[in-house]
Amino acid sequence: MDIRWLEDFLALVEMRNFTRAAEFRNVSQAAFSRRIQSLEHWVGTALIVKGAVPVRLTDAGEDFRAEAAASVERLLGARAKIRSSQFALMSQVRIATPNCLARSDFKRVLKMLKGRVKCSFSVIVGNTQDVTARYMAGDADILLCHDNPALPSPIHTDAQERLVVRRDRFLPYAVLNRHKREAFGFPGTEKAPFPLIAYSHKAYFMRLFEHVLERAPVDPAYRISVQCDMSDVLKEIIMEGHGVGWLPVSAVDDAAARVIGPIGGPEWALDVEICAYRPIRKLAPEVEALWAALKEEIRNGH
Incomplete structure (x- = not known):
């Protein structure tokens, strides 16, 4: 039996979609x-x-669900525990975070804890998907990531402690140049769709974008101009006016704020949170101390 089968099963339980x-x-x-079929064969009966x-x-x-999670x-x-006893390196606090937060909020956390x-x-x-998977696999002690509870994720379990570091907002941007903005014609029409700088289909922010469209009062009309899974790359392309x-x-x-700014009304925006996660189980003293300090700093409004 492969532990990955259990992790696959738990991911499917949380996301309810193959x-x-x-x-x-x-x-x-x-x-x-x-x-999943191999796991069912090993258990001896259908699970799905x-x-x-x-x-x-x-x-x-x-x-089987509870037993799988506990296992x-x-x-x-x-x-x-074994790794921490064998390698001095494991005394480090291992933090997993997506690229965009590594450049912004990881530095903010370091400053808070100084x-x-x-x-x-x-x-x-x-990317968010990869670092979350590595955290869930036990390769990191703490996960720092964007989160919106409306989107199902394997991270949303009772086995994780969730700490809201601060609020963020996800919204459309375009260059500040008035003529280019008007030429985009956001949110577009069937005959004149606006050029969308989009995330790849597997990216977490693509799921946020789809959630925005589900809540929008009108359907936008767009054509994908560029697609990538890194927000920093997309930001550069938006700054170039594409x-x-x-x-x-x-x-x-x-x-970037001197070149680009929000476009459209509040109906195209989505409130999100920047959260820190850790397992409920007892961790190394360094991790426990960091987590306690982080909670106190956030509670004090820093």
Whole structure:
């Protein structure tokens, strides 16, 4: 039995969708389905109701869910304990965070904690999906990421403690040049769609964008001009005047704010949170001290 099968099963339980769960686990849907089938074969019965949309568990699946979560938690905890006893490097606090927050809020957290804790950091950086997966696999002690509770994620479990570091906002940006803005014609028409600087389909911010469209009072008309999964790359393209794209406010530094600004009304914006996550189980003293200091700083409004 492969622990990845349990992690796949738990991801599917949380996301209730094979496609999204496979994307989160960074495997093809076909491979993901085979791994779920392998787990069912190992257990000896069906865990998923065939053909149900959204995904539903069988009675056996419901019974197995808690055991699977507990098993993964125990195994990851055992691995972390063994690693910490064998490698001095593990005395570092390992923080996983997406690229955009590594450039903004990780520095903010360091400033908040300056002089409060004595430890070194190992920072895991990537896109939101990858760093979340690595955190869930036990490769990091703390995850710092954007979050919107309306979007299902394997991170939304009782096994995780969630701390809101600060509020952020996700909204469309375009160059401040008036003539270019008017030429974009946001939010577009069927005959004249606006050029969209878009995230790739697997990106977390693409899911936020889709959620914005679901809540919007009208359907925008757009054509994708450029597509990428990194907000920093999209920001540069927006600054060059190639179209309209959604960015978190935290990704727009002072230099960018002199070139680009929000476009459209509040109906195109989405409130999000920048959150820190840690497992509920007891962690290394350095991690516990950092977490306690971070909670106190946030409680004091810093």
